[in-house]
Amino acid sequence: MHTQDASGIQIHTNHSLDNFHLNVDLELPGSGVTAIFGPSGCGKTTLLRQFSGLQRSTNAYITVQGVVWQDSKQFVPVHKRHLGFVSQSANLFPHLTVQQNLLYGKKRLASQTSMEQLDAVVELLGIESLLERKPKNLSGGEQQRVSIARALATDPTVLLMDEPLSALDFARKNEILPYLQKMQRELRIPILYVSHSPEEVAQLANHLVVLEKGTCIASGSIADVLTQVNLPVSLGEEPCSIFDATIEELDNKDHLCRLKVGEQDLWVRNHQFQVGKIVRIRVLARDVSLSNHKMDDSSILNHLYARVSTIANDTHPAQALVHLEFDKKPLLARVTHRSLRQLDIHPGKLVWAHVKTMALLG
Amino acid sequence: MHTQDASGIQIHTNHSLDNFHLNVDLELPGSGVTAIFGPSGCGKTTLLRQFSGLQRSTNAYITVQGVVWQDSKQFVPVHKRHLGFVSQSANLFPHLTVQQNLLYGKKRLASQTSMEQLDAVVELLGIESLLERKPKNLSGGEQQRVSIARALATDPTVLLMDEPLSALDFARKNEILPYLQKMQRELRIPILYVSHSPEEVAQLANHLVVLEKGTCIASGSIADVLTQVNLPVSLGEEPCSIFDATIEELDNKDHLCRLKVGEQDLWVRNHQFQVGKIVRIRVLARDVSLSNHKMDDSSILNHLYARVSTIANDTHPAQALVHLEFDKKPLLARVTHRSLRQLDIHPGKLVWAHVKTMALLG
Amino acid sequence: SITAAADLKFCLDLLVTEYQKGHPADTIQVAYGSSGKAFTQLQQGAPFDLYFSADIEYPRKLGEAGLTASEPKLYAVGRIVLWSDKEDASKLTLKDLSAERFTKIAIANPEHAPYGKRAEEALKSAGVWKSVESRLVLGENISQTAQFVQSGNAPIGILALSLVKSPAFASKPYALIPSDLHQPLEQALVIMKRAKENKLAKDFVNYLFTKQARTIFAQYGFTLPGE
């Protein structure tokens, strides 16, 4: 791992399983979270298994941060790749207690992880009280959490997660996601993350890979991929736009902070931000309403002056998807055709876009 | 099943598993979808296993539509209860093909289900091409879908589903959910549905049971439970309000329809509704903005004139949760404290609530 | 050490004890078993110095193979008897065996056990072979045959005189089968090649032909022609 950051992750593989053919050629960033997205059976798990070496294809080429894991000549066996793999089913060792499961990988791999770090993971995942239990006496979500903790405890150089949070409740998810973000930021390890949840992907991912029937139909930064209009896959029902903004001012009284996007201002909830920091913002199309006047007399705080670029039909015939542009940033709004008519909105027109809510990512 | 609808489902059970104690006393409706909600490890699966008879507690009392499944004297064994159980892990028979798995229950239970109905389920779940495969050669989501199909194929009198869609992608979920709704409407069988997904619950459920640490902390119609303010659990991050409305007018040109809620009008997307039908509406607090004037010059279609009843703090200090009332219906709005100050909103005041989006349920 | 036919067990044990009274420094180990098995093993180099066979044929064959250090020496002639756990066998002759009440008649396997071969000959000479053949049960060796009879599973059997003289069978009488009805049961011993220089082996063999030893043999129903 001598060339950290020098190069990212390369996965070139071509693998057949009966009727299914995985054929991908990916260049992924060497740090940050890469979300792998696609319908059930499209090859997400197969891709992770190829990458990890659990499934060996004869003609694969895999490098991670300059280190060759597989090419025509060599094949680093799985146990030497030092990766953390949270698989779709928890796969806990049934003959070991939870504690022993957690220590299994730690003993073999972790060079640095201190015991405190493990304790922190255990606490984060709320499994302190389960340590002495056998896996078969755990609930589905508890098993999943132990499995995540087990992978994190190994202090891996790459983390692969196959729908790790699908069995967990919202509150628990919202505790784990920020931890993963933090880990990824602090340790700068790359994370490959399979998920069906738009929320998770939007919140975690920097990079997005979309698979379909074993081939990659899109790979790029999340902002780029999500605004690709002709992509059949969207993160869930909701189209959205994503852009970066700089923190300009903190209002500690109202617990808000002001962001600058190009020439315009936005107010969002403050989360202990520092002035000058660059943050990523996601705005769902359904959270944007349009009007011809700036409406100061409303609880909506954010008003962007933007130009309508195109108007597209939406999935429901009552609605349209309006593509706007402000300061070269894209913005999507979902409004009814009736409103378009009543407000006389057409391409080229300048309108006020009111943003009720936005999410801060990363 | 002679007393269909005469009475619903009663589950009274008291069961201990090491340190965990399930103690519930539930009266559930005999038709419709009952969502079971609660954090990981709270006893959802245990409840379903008690109900199904897979786990037998000595002092349980369980009746379904007038038929006693368990009391102090009798215990109907699982295989005579004629229920469909989709468990958290797919549990497909490894020695049988997908097709044989599907037919396993059908052969034993289904009296009416025709082969066409099975074919319809198979098609709905997109598993036509998998029929000859062995389960171990399926992806996680594929296994889950086969498991759902296997349970549906038995034509059960009660359907128990333990996080059935968690491994599926959004598009697939959105195909299955309406099918479940339709099945529940047409066959009038009760469905107990465990899920962590607010979307699923909101879309499917009529009744909601909230568990915590083995006890039931709320049980009632979904509208009632969701607006219980002191409930620590909400469906996901978002508080919301739910109320019924009557369809008054269809606008086929704009594909919209007008609903009457008390004296006020709302416009929503039309989904082949009939005039006069009563529908249920969910409005997320974050989708409601407030102002002192009715704003006609906006793409927001719906404006409700409501009175502020109370103002509560929200999870983030920048925001407040405003409880409003219009025509005796509750409405929640999430706005910033800054807006409250600027717009001078206080309890008792009449304001305009603008609803950007609302969901139609069941 | 010695390998010896199983029917010698009681007799030889006593002889060894008596011999050791006079020669306390010498140790003699005896392994009892089927003579045929021992023959096979000796061919494969089994580490025995003396071979007490229940048959003279085996030592002879070993001699022909050049594995012995002496000629086979006749040390005893065995006798066969009729014995029953149910009734007084001393009143019976072989002819009585055709009676239906003897549903099973136990003899050793004539194919490979010397006592079985002699029993077959005797039955044939007595002219009852045809009538008893279907009622025979065969023991692997003479001990097993004795167990068939002793346990009552076979109402009667043809056993070795040496056995029925042992304490376990002494409670019931036996009928000696005339020795002219069958070939003699000539039992021979041989000194193996590996004991060529073994003084103890030779001393012990010599002891067996002393007067004291002969009385012990006779006590167990083994005599030499002319004794």
Added chain:
Amino acid sequence: MLHADDWAAIFLTAKLSILATLILFSLGTPLAWWLAHTHSRFKNLIAAIVGVPLVLPPSVIGFYLLMAMGPKGPVGIVTEFLGLGTLPFTFPGLVVASVIYSLPFMVQPLQAGFESSNHSMLDAAATLGASPLDRFFTVALPMALPSFVVAGVMTFTHTVGEFGVVLMIGGNIPGISRVVSVQIYDHVEAFQYARAHHLSLFLLLFSFCVLFLMQRIRNRGIA
């Protein structure tokens, strides 16, 4: 190459082994299932008793069975009282002895197979309307297939090869208890090596076929 009496021994052996294996399947399967799932405190005791025939030498087992089933033994007294006569030197007696002797070969592998089986599949079958017996046959059994094959083959081949007990209980009567193993033994003891070799070769080829077949079934079950 094989004499008529060799063939008779072969057919007798086949009859005995098949019968004993079938009986043991029907006795051993519920016993193994019970041992694998019970929490009874007699469990360990019963398991130990089942294992006893493993540890005693066959001819000693045969000896004790001979004593027990003889006219003076407890079993013999019962069978005579029932008008069945005594069991030694009869084919039924041989079957009984073989069943007792081979019991652990059936029970032990089955028990291990059942112990490592997955209960959630049985639960799934129950919810799909399968009665306990139904789910045993359609789920537990196929999932424990490797163990069943091992148990069946070990029992069968072991009954074929068994001979100490048979010799003791059977009395080496042609057509009743002179099975192949006894026949080979007799040939060896009588220095009829050629005939012994031929019969052994036959047994070898036969067992090869059985074991081959078993592997095929196993492979199929897994694939």
Added chain:
Amino acid sequence: MLHADDWAAIFLTAKLSILATLILFSLGTPLAWWLAHTHSRFKNLIAAIVGVPLVLPPSVIGFYLLMAMGPKGPVGIVTEFLGLGTLPFTFPGLVVASVIYSLPFMVQPLQAGFESSNHSMLDAAATLGASPLDRFFTVALPMALPSFVVAGVMTFTHTVGEFGVVLMIGGNIPGISRVVSVQIYDHVEAFQYARAHHLSLFLLLFSFCVLFLMQRIRNRGIA
């Protein structure tokens, strides 16, 4: 109650059985693993060869082993050439014979255990940094524990009870090959029933303990 020579036989038996079981664990485990996982076309052949000792009567196996290991047999020629002398009638020879004879008792249950094992656990162990050997010992083996216990106990008890082979290869020499089973057999043959009963009783109690212990281990493994 037990005579000195009985005790000698007991110790000899313990030595032989423990040694044979240990050797069989180390030989049988990789063999069973290979048989359970290979796709080689020799698989079925090897599996059938391993099963052969099940089907031949012990004393016949003993006879063939004696021939093969004797001075004129192929094995004997090799061992003599290597300066080891011939194996029959020596303790090492007995160990070799026991290992051959008990091989299927070790391999068959292990193979069944490995065949029904779950590969995803092994995958998980690999991603957690366990080398193939490591994951075998820390995952595959404990998960196949019931099969291991069965294999160990069957091998051990069967070696204790084995006697046809021992008698043939060992020659009933005190301290070298007069094991308990042979000793009991001798007692029975000599109508010393009391001594036979005592030794049998001892074996029974002993096997009870072993089998009890085994059940405990199993129950623990499962719980």
